[in-house]
Amino acid sequence: MNTLITLMLDQRRMKKDGKYPIIFRLTHNRKTTSISTGFSVLETEWDEKKREVKSNYKKVESVRLLNIILLKENARINEILNKLYDKGELQYISINQVKQFITRKVNYSSFLEYGNHLVKELISVRRFGTARTYEFTLKIMQTFTQKIDIKFNEVNYDFLKRFEKFHLSKEDNNLNGLAFYMRTIRAIYNKGIKDGCIDKEAYPFSEYKIRVTPTKKRALDITHIKKILDLQLPVGHELFHTRNYFLISYMLYGMPFMDMAFLKVGDIKNGRVIYQRKKTLKNYDIKISDTLYKILKFYNKHKLKQDFIFPIIMREKPEQQYQDVIRLRTMYNDKLKKIAHICNIEQSLSSYVSRHSFATNAMLQNIPLQAISAMLGHSKLNTTQIYLKSLPNKILDEYNERLSVSL
Structure with a gap:
């Protein structure tokens, strides 16, 4: 395989604050390009031998967590390259096409798998409340379908109407509880469209409208x-x-x-x-x-x-x-x-x-x-x-x- 990915400090591009970008150097068929990680450090904060950020970097709460993120991203990229190689496609595409495969955030056809991917991302950035909401909604969807998996194209208008009927058939359930689930499903779907998991033409919420009922007054005088x-x-x-x-x-x-x-x-x-x-x-x-x-x-x-x-x-x-x-x-x-x-x-x-x-x-x-x-x-x-x-x-x-x- 004539393709290689290397995590490195790009010392050709010093920023105004004296820091250098941490990049992935992609080499493919004797051509090279860079892929940004979004992180920058001083030269003294980078361990070239270990290819990781040193413990003296103080701009994040946990250097260990940052290095884990970079390591996971490196593994993700190599997994993409290996899949392209196994399919016999890697040698026939340009370096720009390889980069497009890598920079495409996700490629899930499964709504549940993608949703769980988002949960992990949210936990990694400590948005535990939203992660908990997503996780809870995905479990309810799985209970409703009695399936191990739910594909993106299955989450259509008919699915939403059946889910609505399922929810409201339970005693004490109401429209506001349903709206909570539907907003979460909609949020995951919108992110999926942006990440290329599903075409925007398939968006079911163009037809399905989320309804709520007025709540009792909450304010105290x-x-x-x-x-x-x-x-x-x-x-x-x-x-x-x-x-x-x-x-x-x-x-x-x-x-x-x-x-x-x-x-x-x-x-x-x-x-x-x-x-x-x-x-x-x-x-x-x-x-x-x-x-x-x-x-x-x-x-x-x-x-x-x-x-x-x-x-x-x-x-x-x-x-x-x-x-x-x-x-x-x-x-x-x-x-x-x-x-x-x-x-x-x-x-x-x-x-x-x-x-x-x-x-x-x-x-x-x-x-x-x-x-x-x-x-x-x-x-x-x-x-x-x-x-x-x-x-x-x-x-x-x-x-x-x-x-x-x-x-």
Whole structure:
């Protein structure tokens, strides 16, 4: 086989910061070309003999993980070359055609196999929540079909309608639960089109429309928020942290529980909370109010900058940390029901209620929709409008009374 792939540092192309790109040098029929890995390092950070990044490279959390990624990519490329050779095609195609085969991200005909490929990718970049959603949906699809495999061309309009009937036939299942699965299937399918697994003409969601039913109001009015704020609980009380987490989330633009769990002492700078949201990667810079300062002061005692603020994450490995948060969030939601009972709040409380309450109460204070959208970290105004789609009945009654008086 007259084809060779070599991982190397491209010292012909120094960047402005003095780094060199890490590339795969492809040699085919005495011609060469390069394939980017997307990574760059200084010459002193590259081990030419071992063809890997040295441990003194500090731009990633784990050099070992980076080297594993490069090693896996090297194995993937060699697998492609071997398959082309075994088919007898390699010697008859140009170097550019070989490169196209390599740079094509995936080549799956199986929807399940491709979906599981995405799960692994998501886990590798620590997007455990989305990975969990994908994995769960793929298992439900497999249960529905009772098949080991599902091909891309099988996921068509007829499949979606049959899956819908299957889901809704189960007791307590509803359209909103179905929409959760369908959005995930749609997301995987869209990625599959981009990666060349299936033609866009086969896209089933052009005909199939995802439906939802209106949910109950989630937002608490400000009087209920004040009830929770005024709740006096000793430090050892089982609801002490629950009450604090709810209020902290509310006062930090409705911060999700996941982001709150990963906050570190070092994220507090000059009286502000500065962090990046896990889901959207949006950066936040929020001024700490006097009320919030008093709560945070309790948690920050005797801690270092690198310490987590709240006693939620107890383990070191990223996947274990995610599991810690999921476990504590479930307990948090259960305890919020007890908070609601103590404060005589009839509405069901959950970790999402603080976020919806923040959005609704911001609107009732006449804060512009664009500002509320920015605070929530939404890229589109219609996403914010979903949070604000149902005004409290009390407000609607007042508006109606004003109109009646004017008659």
